[in-house]
Amino acid sequence: MRIVVAPDSFKGSLSAAQACAAVEAGALRAVPGAEVAAVPMADGGEGTLDCFLRSRAGDAVEVAAADPLGRPVRARYALSGDGRSAVVELAAASGLPLVEDVPPDPMNAATTGTGELIADAVRRGARDVLVCIGGSASTDGGAGLLRALGFRFLDAAGAELPPGGAALARLASIDGSGVPDAVRATRFRVACDVTNPLVGPDGAAAVFGPQKGASPGQAAELDAALTVFADALAAAGGPRVHDLPGAGAAGGTCGGLVGALGAEPSGGALLVAEAVGLPAALAGADLVVTGEGRVDGQSAAGKVVSAVAVLARARGVPCVALAGGVAGPLEELHALGLTAAFSIADGPRTLDELRAEAAALLSGAAEQAVRLFAR
Template sequence: MSPRDARAEAPPTTTTARPRVVIAPDSFKGSAPAADVAGFLAEGVLRARPDADVVRLPMADGGEGTLDALVAAWGVAERRTDTVDALGRPTPARWAVSADGALAVVELAEASGLADVADALPQPLLATTFGTGLVLREALDAGVGEILLCLGGSASTDGGAGILRALGARLVDSDEEPVPDGGEGLARVARLDLAGLHPRARAVRWRLAVDVTNPLVGDRGAARTFGPQKGAGDADLEYLEAGLERWAGVLVDAAGVDVRDLPGAGAAGGVAGGLHAVLGAELEGGAALVADAVGLADAVEGAALVLTGEGSFDSQSVGGKVADQVAAVAARASTRPPVVVIAGQVLLPASRAAEAGITAAFSLATGPATLAELVVHAPTRLADVADNVARLVLR
């Protein structure tokens, strides 16, 4: 057979088998929930390959959208509580209870989230988690034996003090007077009085789904790392840092646990640290928890392509967030499918992405654009970029 004949009989490069595409994005905060993002990406994939077997698995990392993902995966029943937001304004908050009444799932962002106070001037020193504490108190009153609190997207840096106060604890200064709410109060707290704590608060199992590994204090701590996105200026950051340092000492005196350097203690403005010290709460990766709940590992086995995404793909994305978890799960699959990130903006160098097991990352922007413009055009752009990626990979 001549070389020409051999080329003529070579198999075509086009994939004839029905390819499976797993779509497992996080929400695009301020733009679209994860389920909608998955739908837009699926639309683009099916334009390129109408025969594709598309599996949609909306993801979350412990922050916004985690409750939705777990309600869908576990079939827990939603409830609603009237509470207050991070600035003390009335607001409803969703949470969920398992069918047997044993487990409550609470998402901090529902009551104490940054997105819910975006209409007001930032108040980084006053914002509190008290509203989430009211939801947790209702869960305890309902008789559950385990509480899964999903952290992330918080508006406050109060070390969980607001939650503890809502559960009956008292934070007092050196004159035994109550301190103000929020991070401002932490700078003045001298003692944590747990005598009035809800009688069931220490009787249940507490699990915290965290989206970061940052410690409570220091250069990577809750204040200095996440304070700026909550509106904190340089002076505010120093004040909040000093408050968290003081709070850490108070927690040692009250509970005998030092959480200053505990990985993940800085999650949700230090909530993880405060609840670990006082309630013995267990910290676990939120993205890994959701991945297990939705069956991501089984879905990616045999997949030809895995798509994930989030609003901003940056250095935090490969530190335990959704994209990082999706890539880790795909890397363990026998077929090791390519993992492509589609994000509002891509700030992580390709080399760093590759180190995390991510094949490529694409931005929604086709040129200079404002955030508002990207939000408006996100549905169309998500579908278009997914179409292009599918045409390239699923040939």
């Protein structure tokens, strides 16, 4: 029996790799001779880089970069074995945890460090870059990232703007003449798990600005600045990204990448699945076991469980999800390919108890689930 184990992390208790180990132990108790392929998963946010590296699809490259406030930091990205592709996690250089030691500065925080990681990957020969966005500390539309790749953002007098989202309110033109040909020749894909547009009441500043310390007034200023930015991207020949679903992800970074470099946004989990080799791992599988902290109706909206279910269905493989909690309705997940979902709880439990005993409970639930399909 061949079993593929492809869970997300159980946040607050188990990493994706630890969840794989727990499921594998349970599966082997059910079928001692089973072949188990562990493929730790993520949805494109924090943790994606580690999943990619654990899949042995690439090596970590550590470089000097700028944190959201311009301070020096060491950050990693992954470069494939052949050097042709890279995975860059925005949180590594531009994430909120990097600025927890200082008061929030939502108006001036920037994504420059993420651009420096991408620039290094391109210099090393990568021509397919997956940018995993999530946990951003800035609302600059990805302007800092683009500046690190050679773009210049100019005011009406032709002077270059300082970093940060607030400065974009004075943006008059975008100069892309200094962008290297190698950057232009690179395919950029953006893994994101939100559908918010760039601007407006559901946009980057209005919805996510407060999480980064923006007051209502600052959020309104940032929204206006991002509107100016989107107008300038369109004037420079890019697509209109104002209302593009997902453009508001990571403080508008997705919108900036699409507008300036024609990046391809997509649900994070499916892109991660491709990057870590899940489709190939599913060849010849008899069962797929996935999971995350909670499975419910929202899991169908691009989460790991739904992505794994879709890939399993395409290959005619039954797919079972295990989670700390399971709540309906699950009809949409079943339609996507999920065979069944089970909670790991073995009786009434507090959340703290579930987290403390997550590995043992997950392993036990996996054993019982695999027994249903054993032959």
